[in-house]
Amino acid sequence: MTTGTEGEALNGANGGSLAGRYYGRGIPYLPIAGYPGKLIAIEGTDGVGRTTQIQLLREWLEVKGYGVVETGWTRSPLMQPTIELAKSSNTLNKLTFVLLYATDFADRLEKEIIPALKAGFVVLSDRYIFTALARAGVRGIDRSWLRSLYGFAIAPHLVFYLNVDVKTLIGRVLASRGMDFWESGMDLKHGDDIYDSFRTYQNRLLREYASMGDEFHFRTVDARRNVDRIQDELRRQVAEFLEGIEPAPQRSEP
Amino acid sequence: MTFSLLHATDFADRLLYKIIPPLKAGMIVLADRYAFTAFARDATRGVERQWLRELYSFAVRPDLSLYFKVPIEVSVDRLMARRVKLKFYEAGMDLGWSTNPVESFRLFQGKVLDEYDRLVDEFGLQVIDASGSITEQQRLVRTVVAPVVNARATEADMVAVGDEA
Numbered sequence: 001m002t003t004g005t006e007g008e009a010l011n012g013a014n015g016g017s018l019a020g021r022y023y024g025r026g027i028p029y030l031p032i033a034g035y036p037g038k039l040i041a042i043e044g045t046d047g048v049g050r051t052t053q054i055q056l057l058r059e060w061l062e063v064k065g066y067g068v069v070e071t072g073w074t075r076s077p078l079m080q081p082t083i084e085l086a087k088s089s090n091t092l093n094k095l096t097f098v099l100l101y102a103t104d105f106a107d108r109l110e111k112e113i114i115p116a117l118k119a120g121f122v123v124l125s126d127r128y129i130f131t132a133l134a135r136a137g138v139r140g141i142d143r144s145w146l147r148s149l150y151g152f153a154i155a156p157h158l159v160f161y162l163n164v165d166v167k168t169l170i171g172r173v174l175a176s177r178g179m180d181f182w183e184s185g186m187d188l189k190h191g192d193d194i195y196d197s198f199r200t201y202q203n204r205l206l207r208e209y210a211s212m213g214d215e216f217h218f219r220t221v222d223a224r225r226n227v228d229r230i231q232d233e234l235r236r237q238v239a240e241f242l243e244g245i246e247p248a249p250q251r252s253e254p
Numbered sequence: 255m256t257f258s259l260l261h262a263t264d265f266a267d268r269l270l271y272k273i274i275p276p277l278k279a280g281m282i283v284l285a286d287r288y289a290f291t292a293f294a295r296d297a298t299r300g301v302e303r304q305w306l307r308e309l310y311s312f313a314v315r316p317d318l319s320l321y322f323k324v325p326i327e328v329s330v331d332r333l334m335a336r337r338v339k340l341k342f343y344e345a346g347m348d349l350g351w352s353t354n355p356v357e358s359f360r361l362f363q364g365k366v367l368d369e370y371d372r373l374v375d376e377f378g379l380q381v382i383d384a385s386g387s388i389t390e391q392q393r394l395v396r397t398v399v400a401p402v403v404n405a406r407a408t409e410a411d412m413v414a415v416g417d418e419a
Contacts, residue, residue: 027255029300078256095266095312103259110255148308152255 020117024151030114032154037117038245039154040238041128044162045205046183047173048223049230053162054124056231057238061122066242069116071108072126079104087182098136102149105129109153117154122242129153130161130216134208138201139188158241159216160234161209162223166202173198257343258296262309265289269313277314282403289313290321290377294369298362299349318402320395321374322384326364330356 020039021032042050042057051072058068074083083100116123129150136146164172173179181187184194185201213220221233276283289310297303324332333340340355342348346362347355373379380398382391 025302025305027300028302093266093270095270096263099259099263099266103256103263106259107256145308145311148305151305152302 018155019157021155022151023153023155024148027110027152030110032114032117035114035117036120037123038158038242039113039117039123039125039156040158040160041125041130041156042160042162042234043128043130043209043218044223045134045164045169045202045209046180047169047176048162048164049172049227050126050162052227053231053234054126056227057234058124060235061124061238067119067121068124069112069121070124070126071112073131074101074104076104076107076111078107094136094139094141097139098132098141098146098149101132101135105132105150106152113154125156128156128159130159130209130212130218133212134205137208138185138204155216158238159218160237161213161218161220162230163210163220164206164223166199166206168224169202170195170199255301257299257348258292258301258306258309261292261296265292265310266312273314285316288316288319290319290370290373290379293373294366297369298346298365318399319377319379320382320398321370321379322382322391323367323370324384326360326367328385329363330360333359 020035026032042054044050054070058070061068074080079100083104086096086100113123113125132150133143133146137143173183179194179198181194183202184198185204186194186197188197188201190197190200209218212218219237221230223230273283273285292310293303293306296306334356340359344363345355345359347358349358349362351361352358370379374381382394382398384391386394
């Protein structure tokens with residue numbers, strides 16, 4: 001069994017002293033210090049089961065009386081159509097790809113995440129900047145430039161990394177929706193074969209994610225297990241964190 | 255922040271498709287506004303100055319950067335004389351400093367000009383006094399541009415010579 005909590009048993013500030021603060025230079029006109037909300041990121045590669053876990057986590061948190069807001073990669077109303085359009089044409093360069101993602105993220109940060117944190121919500125983020133860092137890293141974009149670019153991001157209070165091996169991943173993806181051009185890294189031109197390309201690309205992505213584990217305080221969760229086992233582990237760690245700060249709010253006082 | 259990144263994305267796209275290829279082909283590229291516009295405009299909106307410089311570190315440093323400088327009143331008068339309807343963002347209306355577009359423009363662009371002044375030294379912008387007549391300005395521009403273009407022409411010749419050898 002893999003849990004990321006050993007050695008971090010004294011949690012409460014999983015992201016180190018940075019949790020809930022900007023990673024880098026931040027957004028000067030949006031001071032966020034002291035906002036009561038909590039930011040929880042669920043990371044992991046394509047098809048690992050993030051979305052399912054977030055749905056379950058959300059229901060559970062709401063029943064416990066927390067206000068929950070979800071945010072997800074490329075879901076900004078401003079940028080989603082543009083990103084889809086750019087992906088469907090052949091004009092997308094590595095650099096513009098990275099910047100489009102960053103723009104989408106900035107929009108959601110300013111319009112969804114920060115207001116929700118200010119209002120005391122638990123924000124569940126389906127993917128966070130680590131996906132962008134991993135994808136761009138695999139595509140050869142300078143890592144220090146990327147970290148500086150995302151210096152306006154907020155360090156989450158908890159980052160769960162759903163870890164899986166490529167073999168398990170392939171089985172899952174094929175059993176559900178099949179392999180897709182971008183998730184297979186076909187733009188990297190490893191070859192025409194989508195299966196081989198998927199395997200090579202996802203292997204490199206997984207290595208990239210793994211290399212960020214220490215730097216960004218990932219709590220690694222073994223995502224090869226079934227949905228319920230993973231959910232139990234997430235709930236246990238989330239509860240430990242949230243209740244360590246203040247006991248679960250009560251919706252209706254008797 | 256979003257505004258800034260959206261412009262950076264657009265800039266990256268133009269850089270890769272419209273600027274770098276002609277440069278590689280040895281052509282002269284004239285850019286009407288460049289990263290400096292973003293530095294001035296976005297910093298005025300409260301984006302971190304150093305972050306902006308790091309963000310745009312993928313940009314090619316121009317061989318020559320001209321900054322056409324006018325006092326804010328001249329700028330306002332020129333726009334008013336043409337009865338231009340001020341654009342929402344150009345007038346900085348998003349910042350909510352004034353509900354009057356002209357007043358907002360004056361406040362916002364005034365601060366943008368202050369930012370440009372900081373850039374002049376930092377990036378060695380060549381200042382052209384843009385309150386003069388078009389002819390005067392153009393003469394001045396030509397005297398500044400000529401040596402840069404001539405130097406490049408010599409380099410290009412040298413490359414051509416090198417290829418033959």
